[in-house]
């Protein structure tokens with residue numbers, strides 16, 4: 001069956017020294033890797049030190065974005081080849097903050113998803129509705145469109161190895177969440193969309209996380225849901241004790 005995946009998204013937090021201190025303080029408390037996949041998605045500059053630390057541990061290290069080209073005149077960007085060479089295994093794509101502040105589009109997320117798979121990186125593809133879209137009853141329509149566009153022309157095998165994070169924009173960093181049942185309902189719908197676009201087999205295999213104000217004291221209710229395969233967590237992943245609390249869920 002699908003193994004749950006808990007991924008911390010540190011956003012623009014932690015210098016290299018802070019990242020290493022964090023890593024050392026959790027290393028003896030990591031969960032059984034047979035039960036939970038643990039991932040830390042850190043700022044680019046932290047990645048070499050974290051990859052080195054994680055070498056003899058069952059923790060995946062991820063980036064929070066990348067360009068879709070392998071190299072070129074794209075000042076300030078990082079390519080999938082660079083991440084792969086470092087030993088990074090995951091990359092968050094289409095986070096709502098990238099969509100909102102950095103002109104990320106469904107089309108660029110799709111290009112990046114192809115690039116990730118080409119270079120053996122696992123994309124964690126973020127989708128989710130805004131507060132206004134939710135109020136207007138458009139949640140499923142919005143996530144349907146984002147999922148279809150993000151996965152366009154990927155193979156079934158590539159989709160099986162991808163991760164989707166359902167992150168309602170209004171729940172990110174706000175302390176507000178949908179109920180676990182509401183999140184599960186949207187995630188089950190995403191699985192249905194994947195089944196239609198690819199196959200039931202692919203839909204059964206892909207892992208779909210919930211993200212948005214997940215904390216140690218509310219994670220269990222999300223994890224108990226049938227279709228929720230873990231969480232993508234921002235704020236609560238920044239403190240070692242809270243991160244361990246999430247993993248103990």
Ligand code: PEP
Pocket residue numbers: 009011095167171172173174211212213214232233234235236
């Ligand atoms: C996120 O950054 O993906 C996120 C879900 O943030 P938070 O947990 O702080 O809401």
